[in-house]
Amino acid sequence: MNLPSSTLLAQSILAGVFTGALYGLLGLGLSLSWGLLRQINLAHFALAFLGAYLTYQLSSYGGIDPMLTLVMIVPLFFVLGVAVHWVLARFKVTPFNSLLITFGLTIIVEAMLQWIWTADYRRLDSHYAEQRFRIGELFLPLPEIITLALSVGCALIVWLVLKRTDLGKALRAASEDAPIAAAFGINQRGLALVLSGFNASLAGVAGVCIALSYTLAPSQIYVWIGVVFAAVMLGGLGRPFGPLIAGCIIGVSEAVTMAVASPSLAPLVSFSLLILVLLVRPGRA
Amino acid sequence: MTLDRRAFLAALSAMGAGAFAPAAFAQSGAKPSGDPIRIGGTLAMTGPLAATGLVHKLTGEIYVDNLNSRGGLLGRPVEWVLKDDQSKPDMARTLYEQLITSDKVDLLIGPYATGNILSAMGVAQRYKKMLVHHTFGIPKLAKYEWQFPAWSLGPDPDITTPELVLDMMAKSQHPPKRIAIVTSKFPSVHFVSQGARKVVKQKGLEEVLFLEWDFGNRDYSPIAGRIKEVDPDFLWVGGLGLEGNQLLDALKKIDYKPRNHFHLYPAPGPMVKAPEADGALAITIFESHAPFTDNPIAAEFVKQFGERAKAANLPETSVETQAAASFSAWQIIEKAVVENKTLDDEKLATWLQANQVDTIQGRLRFNEKGNFGDNLGRVKQVQNGHWLTVYPKDWAAPGATLKTS
Numbered sequence: 001m002n003l004p005s006s007t008l009l010a011q012s013i014l015a016g017v018f019t020g021a022l023y024g025l026l027g028l029g030l031s032l033s034w035g036l037l038r039q040i041n042l043a044h045f046a047l048a049f050l051g052a053y054l055t056y057q058l059s060s061y062g063g064i065d066p067m068l069t070l071v072m073i074v075p076l077f078f079v080l081g082v083a084v085h086w087v088l089a090r091f092k093v094t095p096f097n098s099l100l101i102t103f104g105l106t107i108i109v110e111a112m113l114q115w116i117w118t119a120d121y122r123r124l125d126s127h128y129a130e131q132r133f134r135i136g137e138l139f140l141p142l143p144e145i146i147t148l149a150l151s152v153g154c155a156l157i158v159w160l161v162l163k164r165t166d167l168g169k170a171l172r173a174a175s176e177d178a179p180i181a182a183a184f185g186i187n188q189r190g191l192a193l194v195l196s197g198f199n200a201s202l203a204g205v206a207g208v209c210i211a212l213s214y215t216l217a218p219s220q221i222y223v224w225i226g227v228v229f230a231a232v233m234l235g236g237l238g239r240p241f242g243p244l245i246a247g248c249i250i251g252v253s254e255a256v257t258m259a260v261a262s263p264s265l266a267p268l269v270s271f272s273l274l275i276l277v278l279l280v281r282p283g284r285a
Numbered sequence: 286m287t288l289d290r291r292a293f294l295a296a297l298s299a300m301g302a303g304a305f306a307p308a309a310f311a312q313s314g315a316k317p318s319g320d321p322i323r324i325g326g327t328l329a330m331t332g333p334l335a336a337t338g339l340v341h342k343l344t345g346e347i348y349v350d351n352l353n354s355r356g357g358l359l360g361r362p363v364e365w366v367l368k369d370d371q372s373k374p375d376m377a378r379t380l381y382e383q384l385i386t387s388d389k390v391d392l393l394i395g396p397y398a399t400g401n402i403l404s405a406m407g408v409a410q411r412y413k414k415m416l417v418h419h420t421f422g423i424p425k426l427a428k429y430e431w432q433f434p435a436w437s438l439g440p441d442p443d444i445t446t447p448e449l450v451l452d453m454m455a456k457s458q459h460p461p462k463r464i465a466i467v468t469s470k471f472p473s474v475h476f477v478s479q480g481a482r483k484v485v486k487q488k489g490l491e492e493v494l495f496l497e498w499d500f501g502n503r504d505y506s507p508i509a510g511r512i513k514e515v516d517p518d519f520l521w522v523g524g525l526g527l528e529g530n531q532l533l534d535a536l537k538k539i540d541y542k543p544r545n546h547f548h549l550y551p552a553p554g555p556m557v558k559a560p561e562a563d564g565a566l567a568i569t570i571f572e573s574h575a576p577f578t579d580n581p582i583a584a585e586f587v588k589q590f591g592e593r594a595k596a597a598n599l600p601e602t603s604v605e606t607q608a609a610a611s612f613s614a615w616q617i618i619e620k621a622v623v624e625n626k627t628l629d630d631e632k633l634a635t636w637l638q639a640n641q642v643d644t645i646q647g648r649l650r651f652n653e654k655g656n657f658g659d660n661l662g663r664v665k666q667v668q669n670g671h672w673l674t675v676y677p678k679d680w681a682a683p684g685a686t687l688k689t690s
Contacts, residue, residue, distance in 0.1 A: 004510070004511070005514060007510075008510040008511065008514055011506065011510050012507040015506030015507060015510075016504070018506075019503065019504045019506075111331070114331065114335065118335075118336070118597070118598055118599060119331070119332075119335030119336040119338070120336040120339070120601070121526075121527060121552055121554065121555045122600070123555060123558070123559075132538060132540075139539045139540060141538045215527050215555060217333070217336065219332060219333035219335070219372075223501055223503065227503075251504070255504060255506060255507045256507075258498075258504070258507035259510060262496065262497055263498035263502065263507065264470055264497045264498050264499050266498075266499075266502070266504075267499060
């Protein structure tokens with residue numbers, strides 16, 4: 001093991017924070033769905049990639065600035081999320097079955113992405129990729145800063161809504177005890193539809209961030225599932241800042257491992273961390 | 286032993302290459318008749334390998350269409366029975382069993398990617414079928430006598446590939462002394478990178494960094510940081526697919542451009558399009574420019590592939606290693622059947638072991654370890670948004686020379 005220079009270590013920590021921010025953004029919708037709706041929505045990752053491909057298409061062929069695609073993607077995905085939840089609620093799908101059904105949806109979306117865009121790699125060329133800031137010896141690429149800002153922003157919005165608004169109180173009440181909440185006049189079904197729509201919008205936002213920083217291929221959907229699930233479980237279900245903080249912890253631990261030891265040990269470190277936390281605090285998730 | 290260009294073109298002429306002139310490649314011959322000769326195989330038409338699977342599919346379709354327009358094989362039409370192995374070796378195994386026992390195909394052609402080829406090889410061996418395949422990356426695992434690779438890596442690519450590249454660099458204007466080797470742990474690249482370490486040591490060069498990462502790694506920033514810290518003269522990237530692009534992207538973000546960098550098996554389309562990849566080196570057996578396209582068959586294939594790839598909405602429409610190896614596989618099958626006038630696997634395999642086949646990548650022989658023959662690898666470089674062969678010099682693209690710094 002070689003000790004890295006302070007610059008390398010600092011840059012790696014920064015890289016870990018940026019990667020963790022994307023884990024957090026991807027995990028936020030999943031965490032809210034799992035924690036508040038009791039649905040494990042694997043299709044969240046497929047929706048994120050659908051958002052990424054739409055961003056690619058609108059920017060590369062429509063000439064629209066990637067950030068402006070959010071104006072279209074957020075409401076569109078809200079509607080998609082509502083539709084998916086409506087189907088799941090209509091058939092009274094249990095949490096375990098939601099895992100299976102949304103996995104099936106993931107396969108369908110992957111096939112659709114491949115049908116439309118082929119299995120070949122697609123890369124969004126945008127002016128954002130060329131821009132980076134410098135603080136001393138450290139580099140801060142603009143796409144990653146945008147991802148961090150959106151991740152923190154979305155987590156803050158969710159926190160504010162859950163803590164400071166009647167809607168948030170109603171959501172928390174419905175999640176704790178749906179029948180009693182209904183007795184108090186809370187429209188649990190309506191709330192669930194709104195929340196599902198919001199979660200799908202979060203997936204769309206994550207998709208824009210993925211398109212800005214990564215090359216796209218339909219099969220890449222599955223690359224994110226393991227680590228984002230780890231972030232969600234470490235961060236605690238339904239906690240607005242949980243996935244972000246846990247994602248950053250995982251991202252930084254992976255990056256530092258790669259900086260000081262063999263990069264192939266990085267997944268070992270992050271998942272060992274997950275196991276350790278779950279053993280020490282099994283009620284975490 | 287490598288094949289030089291003059292010998293290749295002379296051999297082509299001696300074989301009556303005039304009979305395979307561009308007009309003849311697509312010319313209508315006598316209409317084939319009778320029961321079709323069924324050649325069965327699988328490809329990754331879905332899943333993570335589908336991008337390259339599609340290249341093989343287009344190539345196969347072009348070859349079979351042209352073969353049938355030239356009169357088919359043994360006067361009979363050829364039918365390609367193609368199934369989707371979904372990029373999974375276990376699925377490939379099952380489907381090859383099905384092709385042999387249920388579909389009862391006459392001949393087999395291999396799938397794409399080393400893992401799937403290995404699965405198919407086991408099935409072919411069980412049923413004593415010949416298997417011609419395209420790009421099998423680990424020759425030492427090819428133990429079945431009746432399998433024939435169309436990828437002219439040579440039997441020891443872990444030594445010959447690094448030797449080719451480092452010998453080229455030694456003769457360049459900037460011979461490197463300090464080498465960094467970073468590699469994916471994907472099997473068919475990892476062992477070549479390990480070989481590169483041995484070759485670096487044998488040549489008395491200094492290995493300043495060696496790093497490995499798991500295939501599927503998402504974050505290349507720390508790896509990039511470590512490369513920048515050692516600042517090597519030459520960077521060997523044992524990368525597959527997009528890994529090289531991801532690493533170059535991470536290097537760009539920390540404002541570092543490697544002086545000289547080689548990528549083992551990059552996704553050629555994304556690599557050539559990335560501005561930060563200018564100067565990147567890679568190994569090749571074929572490129573869509575002269576002198577490769579001096580071969581009229583190759584020229585016509587390049588033209589047809591370009592048309593079909595464009596129609597299929599592929600972002601990359603030029604022929605390179607994968608398409609060329611795929612085309613060569615079909616050429617091997619056709620040659621063996623035509624010379625022996627039979628579909629008997631044993632006779633075809635025995636003939637191939639004792640003979641050579643002229644293909645668009647060069648003359649292939651199958652009489653060394655793993656039925657591999659000569660290493661026909663060349664080195665190409667990204668220059669101004671194009672892949673151009675630069676070494677050996679007699680295979681360089683017109684006007685192209687190796688650029689180093």
